[in-house]
Amino acid sequence: MRKHRLTVLCVSALGALGVISSGFAGWVITMGPKEASGTGSITADGDITQQGVKSCVVDNAAKTIRFAANGTSVSGGWLTASKNDANMSATFTFTITTTEANMTVNFTELKFEEKDGDKYATAYNQGEGLVGSLPAFGATGTTEQGVGTIVLTGATLDSGNKTATAMATTTTLDVTFTVTFAWGKKFNYKNPFDYYNASPYTSELDSEANKNIKALDGLNGATFALSFKVSATPATPNA
Numbered sequence: 001m002r003k004h005r006l007t008v009l010c011v012s013a014l015g016a017l018g019v020i021s022s023g024f025a026g027w028v029i030t031m032g033p034k035e036a037s038g039t040g041s042i043t044a045d046g047d048i049t050q051q052g053v054k055s056c057v058v059d060n061a062a063k064t065i066r067f068a069a070n071g072t073s074v075s076g077g078w079l080t081a082s083k084n085d086a087n088m089s090a091t092f093t094f095t096i097t098t099t100e101a102n103m104t105v106n107f108t109e110l111k112f113e114e115k116d117g118d119k120y121a122t123a124y125n126q127g128e129g130l131v132g133s134l135p136a137f138g139a140t141g142t143t144e145q146g147v148g149t150i151v152l153t154g155a156t157l158d159s160g161n162k163t164a165t166a167m168a169t170t171t172t173l174d175v176t177f178t179v180t181f182a183w184g185k186k187f188n189y190k191n192p193f194d195y196y197n198a199s200p201y202t203s204e205l206d207s208e209a210n211k212n213i214k215a216l217d218g219l220n221g222a223t224f225a226l227s228f229k230v231s232a233t234p235a236t237p238n239a
Helices: 117-127 193-195 203-219
Strands: 002-013 028-032 044-045 049-058 089-098 103-115 131-137 147-153 164-168 174-182 224-233
Touching: 028 203, 089 103, 089 224, 103 117, 103 131, 103 174, 117 131, 117 203, 164 174, 174 224, 193 203
Parallel strands: 002 049, 131 147
Antiparallel strands: 002 224, 028 044, 049 089, 049 224, 089 174, 103 164, 103 224, 147 174
């Protein structure tokens, strides 16, 4: 009997969350036992066993990233803000259901990319960079400032940062992706609120802050997609 391996494609997007799943099945033709006379038979076995991922569902809620101030006032500061605080991270928790317990879950084709335009890319390339690099798998952000990161909890990222693995001891596995954005070199990798208030007021800084903070408006409406394929195989394959 052939066992079909099920692969599911999971996609989530900041602001436009969705899940796509797919599976397949088919017929298997097996050669029957040979008689002593040397004759044989062919039988069609319709009993197909599907092994792998039954479903992949992401947690609810639209995710919002805000490149904004991180407060309303700084002691002695000349730059203030009245809108929402910055929110530089978003988390996506995927619940993967497998056909059986004790399976190795494999994540492949891990991707995080901007969709429907280049608003983020433009902000990254503008001047010295209003924002940091697009979040990437494997980036730590600890050795280089201005680096966007994606951290997995519940799965281990493999070398090359394109695949990951996890062990599902039951038929349900939760894996969380934490996507964190960063400020760019233009603000010395800091929130503009802190960057400008660290210096005394001057008309030049006033003009620069107005220009650069206004330029952040170009990020409005930017969308991003986190996607991967997930499959599962028995930790100890059956003979």
